[in-house]
Amino acid sequence: MTGVLTEAGVFVGGGGADQAQAQQLLLRYGNRHGLVAGATGTGKTVTLQVLAEGFSAAGVPVFLADVKGDLAGLAISGTRPGGLHDAFRERADKIGFDLSYRSYPVIFWDIFGDSGHPVRTTVSEMGPLLLARLLELTEAQEGVLNIAFHLADAEGLALLDLADLRAMLAYVGESAAALELRYGNISSQSVGAIQRRLLVLENQGATQFFGEPALDLADMMRQAPDGRGQISILAADRLMGSPRLYATFLLWLLSELFEQLPEIGDPEMPRFVFFFDEAHLLFDDAPKALLDKVEQVARLIRSKGVGIYFVTQTPADVPEEILGQLGNRVQHALRAFTARDQRNLGRAAETYRPNPRFSTETAIRELGTGEAVTSFLEAKGVPGMVERTLVRPPQSRLGPLVPEERHALIAASPLGHKYDQAINRSSAAELLALRTQNAISNELENGPATGSETTREREFSRARRYVPGGNSTPAAMPKVSRRGASSGSDSVAEVFGKALARQLGAKAGQALVRGVLGSLFRSR
Structure with a gap:
């Protein structure tokens, strides 16, 4: 037999x-x-x-x-x-x-x-080349994606999940003018096209695939x-x-x-x-x-x-x-x-x-x-x-x-x-949010270098966008006068603190930990 x-x-x-x-x-x-x-x-x-x-x-x-x-x-x-x-x-x-x-x-x-x-795996381990081919990006769009990855590496911003990649793309798009001399033209159309293709992956459940532990x-x-x-x-x-x-x-x-x-x-x-x-x-x-x-x-x-x-x-x-x-x-x-x-x-x-x-x-x-x-x-x-x-x-x-x-x-x-248990740790989305919020706090405390209220509104909106679960509605921007005081009795720091507290809500005790996805960097 x-x-x-x-x-x-x-x-x-x-x-x-x-x-x-x-x-x-x-x-x-x-x-x-x-x-x-x-x-x-x-x-x-x-x-x-x-x-x-x-x-x-x-x-x-x-x-x-x-x-x-x-x-x-x-x-x-x-x-x-x-x-x-x-x-x-x-x-x-x-x-x-x-x-x-x-x-x-x-x-x-x-x-x-x-x-x-x-x-699970991470966006970084997937890499820009495979992602660009998978998303069927044009040459110009693949170039923008490579810029996002390169900038994240240069600034120590970990791309662990799709939320990180979205935040990094938004950061690249908003900083296009400053980055142009170093990386070349970055069009908002290319950034938007990549974001839309990422949305297709998200709708199919990719948010659960990109995360950690690896x-x-x-x-x-x-x-x-x-x-x-x-x-x-x-x-x-x-x-x-x-x-x-x-x-x-x-x-x-x-x-x-x-x-x-x-x-x-x-x-x-x-x-x-x-x-x-x-x-x-x-x-x-x-x-x-x-x-x-x-x-x-x-x-x-x-x-x-x-x-x-x-x-x-x-x-x-x-x-x-x-x-x-x-x-x-x-x-x-x-x-x-x-x-x-x-x-x-x-x-x-x-x-x-x-x-x-x-x-x-x-x-x-x-x-x-x-x-x-x-x-x-x-x-x-x-x-x-x-x-x-x-x-x-x-x-x-x-x-x-x-x-x-x-x-x-x-x-x-x-x-x-x-x-079985997902691990959440700070990565690009949270670090960008924290960086921008710190910049806003310094400006509110010390006064802007140019005294531009438009700048403060833009930075506050950016901070809200990067905070997981944030609401980008401009109406949430506290009204601050050029003299550095609000129209009410509260100080500028108090107004900003209350607005930020409402924004973070129950997440305050989590120190801006990563939100929807996990990350997949291996423990080396």
Whole structure:
């Protein structure tokens, strides 16, 4: 009987009692990337679960983007009462697989923090280049964004969240005249365009993605105490409804992984494996920056020991530049009801090394649930001949968890204390507000150098804008005469103090701490 692992790789399935037809994904080529494709209901999720179990059993950490919630069952042993036990047992006997149920070490993640530990990064770590590409900025707008980042670095203003970036852009726009000789023209139109595009990200939930504590990639690349690789499952059911936010997350994650991991050449097994379920949702209307980044990563990141596997309905869903990098393939059934379906079926068959024993195109059309045609890299990285394969049953539960099960697993996670509680600390928005408020106080106490009431009104308005929750209504500006006294009996300092107290409200005791978002600077 065959287990989850063979001597050289992950056991995927077989064609019957003849063990010569057993199909395995060689661990030494696990970083050469792969594709799992097939129509809805043909068994892609089972194949994904089987591969994740195999990599984990070999000690390889795994990352899964779970679009429908079906993969959470990896954390639970066995099948549901009245489930597919008999069918799985029959399939296991047919292919010579030793079916024994067990759970796998799983950590749940969620950008929104509802179905797992929050995933956060900072605006600074995202950087102006990735943000500009993601937001599809023009050359002039990208230049303004770079000025904002450069000025923040020069003045020691941390850009941790979108509120910081908005405040910094407003500061750059209002200081355009003073900055022009140093950085060139800064148009209010460019600043406004960037702010509007940031609003799109905010509306999709990006305020929860930009914050701290930062995600440490090492926490996704862990092994359990028993030596099995940790399986990190990102809850993506809600996330996929926000395509720009998903693109933001993916750009950052791939970039961080690519930049942080050292080159290791051709390892005996991958050090990390990514699975992106429902990949067609990722590529539909994706920004070109995302496609360029994924293509770059697919070409270069394998030398860092990382494998990327796309799970989608048809190979046509994946851009050709990326498809050509995917060496390990599992193709479930495709239905050819329309002319387009027939073309996609033909293209899918053409991507496999032919087997003289059967027609690949006919086999793909006739496959039943749980069956697939497979081609895995063999010795020297040569694509294997396509074979009809009956995919082995999973050891863990097939299907989603009930909320009580998921919450219990999250509560027992060793990483909850590190990520569940957001950290708020002063950054660009608060420091700009404090700087401006100090300037106003000095002017009110000592008198303006030019005696301009317009200047005081502008500075007070700016201070209100930078304070989290501030109201920029000009009517809140205290009326101050040129002699330095208010029209009432209160002194200037008292009038300003009362106005500022009303502005800060209950936040006075928090010393202008960061507001809506967290920040993601790592503790070094």
